[in-house]
Amino acid sequence: MKIAIIEDEELAAEALAAIIRRLRPEAEIIQTLPSVEEAICWLTLHASPDVIFCDIHLSDGISFEIFRQVSVKCPVIFTTAYNQYAIEAFQVNSIDYLLKPLKPTDVAKALKKYEDMQQQFIVQQLNGLQQLVHQPARHATRARFLVKIGQSIKAIPVEEAAYFMAEEGVVFLVTFGGKRHIINYTLDQLEEQLDLSDFFRANRHLIVHINAVQEVKPYFKGRLALELHPALEGDQTVSSSRAADFKQWLDL
Structure with a gap:
């Protein structure tokens, strides 16, 4: 050393x-x-x-x-x-x-x-x-998601997604404009389809876009507290085990 x-x-x-x-x-x-x-x-x-x-x-x-x-x-x-x-x-x-x-x-x-x-x-x-040795090649990153709005189907470009959140077994795509859309993917599946230079799995319930992170503060027991845009109710945190990776991702 x-x-x-x-x-x-x-x-x-x-x-x-x-x-x-x-x-x-x-x-x-x-x-x-x-x-x-x-x-x-x-x-x-x-x-x-x-x-x-x-x-x-x-x-x-x-x-x-x-x-x-x-x-x-x-x-x-x-x-x-x-x-x-x-x-x-x-x-x-x-x-x-x-x-x-x-x-x-x-x-x-x-x-x-x-x-x-x-x-x-x-x-x-x-x-x-x-x-890298044992897993098959990753899928190409997704460019858009199809969501249902009333009786219509709309394509949401991935760059409009501020974050993906899991709530009571349902996964939502939340846009930077604050609109929520249900999508038929788990967060684990989304990790395989998103560009991880733009998106980060903050915890079991949340994947955030880098531009949605407005402020980062130290939290209890080595965790990080996030302030997001659009705002999300409740404490949004990054676990202590992922804090170093998160800081590197944000280039802090």
Whole structure:
């Protein structure tokens, strides 16, 4: 595990490094960066580490500026004495938010979270390879759905679908104009027919179009709360197991 530390206080950086070495002796701390400017320069010129521990208040500014200027793909664990930046941290590749003074137990939990995510990613890759080998080719993505309106049949282009929702055993196509139409497909069947760069299976009852997602907020137990357009009654959430994939899909 290769780790970079972004921290402007030398003693704090050394203390964090000591905690990491004690918890993960095999880990390699490849760089300690004391400022926004130096972090931008180093991350631009070097391969990304496996994980970054990053303070928020640095000597020359707020560390979020680093991630606005450099595309950082690895997970980030934020460390700070302030708790008002949790939402903004969530918009970066944040997997944890630790308040100073840092406790070894908190650092251990953050490292374990990172390792669990990596293990889950490996399992997903293996499952994906197995599916490619054993499953038949996917159907072409659907361009429209036929729905019944009174005595007529109407074609609804797929780009007009804001989301598909299952309610008491019935699946509805809901348009961006707020109209609901019953369709004769399950959500599992729809996943096989939709362009998954545009649609995401948020939970057992909901598939959403990327343009229908207006706001995303942290929710209980690692889940994400969604605000959709058109609005949908009740709490609409993404499960904790799918939260990382959802953030990647939204390019957060």
